[in-house]
Amino acid sequence: MKEVTVNQLVFKKSLSIIEQMKLKDFMFKWLDRPEEGIDDILPLEYTQSVFAKMETPSDTNFMTEGDETLRYVTLTEDNQIVIGVLDANDELKFRILYLEDY
Template sequence: MTEVTIDKLAFKKSLSIIEQMKLKDFMFKWLGRPEEGIDNILPLEYTQTVFAKMETPSDTNFMTEGNETLRYVTITEDNQIVIGVLDANDELKFRILYLKDQ
């Protein structure tokens, strides 16, 4: 994963149903195709607050490697997949996932 600053990203204002499903599928594969399915392990809800994203509900604390809490996954205008995580200090960080990271 690559760490970037917010000023380098242009997020989409809305996501099509296909883009939403692709993001869920991407997360399912990124998590190693869990038998329980993505919705049981990591429920994602479509929101358009500030920008379009598939967001974890506020009562979900899904931890990633590095002790970070997953907040959302989205797509930029350049069709890059971006994950927003909270670090140990509750600071929001953005990570661009490249195909080699899958």
């Protein structure tokens, strides 16, 4: 696995509809295919501030493993999936995966 720091990542400035749907599909699979559907348990909104991302609404506090709060999911120019979460100390942490793996 290649290790990179977040300052080495180049985020996409915009996401196509297909990329947005792929990110939603990825999150659906990442959450073990919930019966309710991704939009019911984790509504993601497309935003383009600083970089393009599928972001959780401000009134949504979706908790992931390890008491982390999901903030957004996005793509880099190298088609890496970047998941931004807040840890218990409200520090932004990242998980980086490759879209081709999912």
